[in-house]
Amino acid sequence: MANPLLEVKGLTVSYGDVRALEDVSLEVEEGSIVALVGSNGAGKSTLLKAIAGLLHPSRGHMLFNAEELGRLSTKHRVDRGIVLVPEGRRLFQTLTVLENLRLGAYLPRARANFDESLERVFGLFPVLKERANGKAGLLSGGEQQMLAIARAVMAHPKLVMIDEASLGLSPILTRTIFELIVALNQQGTTVLMVEQNIHMALNICNRAYVMKTGNIVLSGTGEELLANVDVRKAYMGERGGKL
Amino acid sequence: MTSFIQVVINGIMLGSMYGIAAAGLSLIFGTMRVIYLAQGTTIVFFAFVTYWLFVKAGIDPYLCLLIVVPLAFLVGLFLFYTFFRKAAALEDKNVSLLIAVGLMYLIENAMLKVWSANPRGLDIPYADATIAGWGLRVAWVRVALLGLAVLSAFVVYLFLKRTRLGTAVRAAAEDMEATTLQGINSTWVCAISFAVGIGLAGVAGVGMATVYSFDYQFGFTFAIKALIALSLGGIGNVFGALAGGLILGVIENLTAYYISISWIEAASYGVFILVLIFLPQGLFGRREIVKKV
Numbered sequence: 001m002a003n004p005l006l007e008v009k010g011l012t013v014s015y016g017d018v019r020a021l022e023d024v025s026l027e028v029e030e031g032s033i034v035a036l037v038g039s040n041g042a043g044k045s046t047l048l049k050a051i052a053g054l055l056h057p058s059r060g061h062m063l064f065n066a067e068e069l070g071r072l073s074t075k076h077r078v079d080r081g082i083v084l085v086p087e088g089r090r091l092f093q094t095l096t097v098l099e100n101l102r103l104g105a106y107l108p109r110a111r112a113n114f115d116e117s118l119e120r121v122f123g124l125f126p127v128l129k130e131r132a133n134g135k136a137g138l139l140s141g142g143e144q145q146m147l148a149i150a151r152a153v154m155a156h157p158k159l160v161m162i163d164e165a166s167l168g169l170s171p172i173l174t175r176t177i178f179e180l181i182v183a184l185n186q187q188g189t190t191v192l193m194v195e196q197n198i199h200m201a202l203n204i205c206n207r208a209y210v211m212k213t214g215n216i217v218l219s220g221t222g223e224e225l226l227a228n229v230d231v232r233k234a235y236m237g238e239r240g241g242k243l
Numbered sequence: 244m245t246s247f248i249q250v251v252i253n254g255i256m257l258g259s260m261y262g263i264a265a266a267g268l269s270l271i272f273g274t275m276r277v278i279y280l281a282q283g284t285t286i287v288f289f290a291f292v293t294y295w296l297f298v299k300a301g302i303d304p305y306l307c308l309l310i311v312v313p314l315a316f317l318v319g320l321f322l323f324y325t326f327f328r329k330a331a332a333l334e335d336k337n338v339s340l341l342i343a344v345g346l347m348y349l350i351e352n353a354m355l356k357v358w359s360a361n362p363r364g365l366d367i368p369y370a371d372a373t374i375a376g377w378g379l380r381v382a383w384v385r386v387a388l389l390g391l392a393v394l395s396a397f398v399v400y401l402f403l404k405r406t407r408l409g410t411a412v413r414a415a416a417e418d419m420e421a422t423t424l425q426g427i428n429s430t431w432v433c434a435i436s437f438a439v440g441i442g443l444a445g446v447a448g449v450g451m452a453t454v455y456s457f458d459y460q461f462g463f464t465f466a467i468k469a470l471i472a473l474s475l476g477g478i479g480n481v482f483g484a485l486a487g488g489l490i491l492g493v494i495e496n497l498t499a500y501y502i503s504i505s506w507i508e509a510a511s512y513g514v515f516i517l518v519l520i521f522l523p524q525g526l527f528g529r530r531e532i533v534k535k536v
Contacts, residue, residue, distance in 0.1 A: 052424065054420065054423070054424075073428075074423050074424060074426065075423075075427065075428055077423065077426075078424070078426030079426060083424070083426075084424050086420070086421065086424060090418055090420070091417060091421070091425070092344070092413070092414045092417050092421065092422075093366045093417065094413070094417060095410065095414060095417070099410050099413075099414075102407070102410060102423070103410060103411065103414050104425055106407065106411065106425050106426055106427050107426045110426070133509045151425070155425070155426060173273035236498060
């Protein structure tokens with residue numbers, strides 16, 4: 001089997017004395033959608049931040065295209081194709097939609113593909129084309145999430161990590177965003193997503209990992225986890241269960 | 244009426260100095276969230292540099308801009324990487340503020356050593372040339388000062404609005420971590436905005452040398468005035484900072500003319516406190532331009 005696009009091995013991350021991640025391992029196959037699920041404080045966002053280079057692990061390895069990421073800065077990780085859409089979108093609200101997209105394509109490699117990326121983004125999210133010269137802060141919640149993903153796509157990424165895409169969105173908008181994530185994936189971009197809407201996440205993903213208090217406690221395909229009694233009980237409202 | 248207009252005009256000319264200084268403070272505060280209290284002293288330093296270039300090399304003060312402004316930019320990069328790079332990354336902004344205060348006294352005392360405590364001023368041959376009409380009279384050097392202020396605000400505005408790096412500066416002012424996530428080296432962005440801020444101090448230093456006599460201690464008051472101008476204009480808007488400076492200059496001159504010179508400082512600080520209490524977003528700042536989602 002080919003090497004996975006991203007391989008995390010035995011990752012441990014601490015905030016001061018507090019262990020946020022303990023010996024976490026996961027694999028993301030090229031071209032797949034991988035979901036990370038689990039309750040608040042399980043360490044999902046921490047894991048994404050560590051992969052993005054915002055946090056440095058005290059132990060463990062991260063391999064991207066079989067290359068060790070080590071202590072590479074975020075800039076170099078973005079340049080290699082790893083981009084994070086952070087929780088809460090974190091758009092530049094006083095800047096226009098187009099300026100946000102330009103910043104997404106800041107590095108030379110991304111800038112060289114600017115026109116092509118912009119076309120791709122406007123194809124996926126036509127509303128952003130209409131709002132191109134409006135301030136990002138004036139977009140609706142759903143549009144802001146689209147822009148956050150679009151900004152990441154502008155970096156010409158191989159792996160897009162999305163932290164809580166559905167946060168604060170209505171069920172209908174969440175469905176729309178999920179459909180867009182699938183469309184993005186079908187264009188060849190690998191997706192690693194953290195999601196609180198576990199049912200929907202498990203429906204679209206190829207593989208999922210369940211995290212609890214800094215550890216991965218379960219993994220499998222989306223269907224397997226959807227069928228798993230413990231997962232259904234812990235996260236989908238059924239009673240009892242061990243997770 | 245004529246005297247009123249004259250007083251206002253003089254105020255605008257005085258205020259343009261505050262405006263340039265405030266624009267620099269605004270830029271530095273915007274990205275680093277640090278009040279660079281040494282701004283006034285840095286301006287005086289560049290006024291001394293201009294003085295030297297004029298006295299020792301006989302270079303016209305306006306030509307000095309071509310030397311002083313690039314020099315100031317480099318000094319800005321040097322100061323950032325030497326003193327502020329690590330501190331700016333800290334959550335606690337007091338560290339940077341204290342460094343700025345320390346730096347202010349360091350520069351002051353270095354200037355005292357090099358240039359002594361005597362006030363200096365440039366003996367420019369065309370200092371007395373005035374533009375006059377309708378019973379009003381303004382020295383050309385003061386008009387030039389206003390021109391410099393407007394021009395530099397415009398250049399900074401274009402930099403921020405029209406260049407990739409300038410857009411990154413605005414992004415970093417809003418959200419440093421999100422800027423990093425775009426693959427942008429946010430330390431470099433901070434360094435650039437700091438250096439542009441110090442570059443503006445270079446412009447102000449040349450301006451100060453053309454119009455005022457100055458000494459090594461002149462800077463602190465000046466930094467405070469720039470801070471008042473900034474509070475008037477609102478943070479994060481170059482033209483706002485400039486306008487805040489002009490308004491402060493007018494207030495000071497009106498106070499001096501209609502009340503008494505001794506009330507100038509009281510009027511400035513009174514306005515400062517009133518603005519902070521009642522209009523903390525500044526005269527031009529909108530309370531909320533961003534819709535909460």
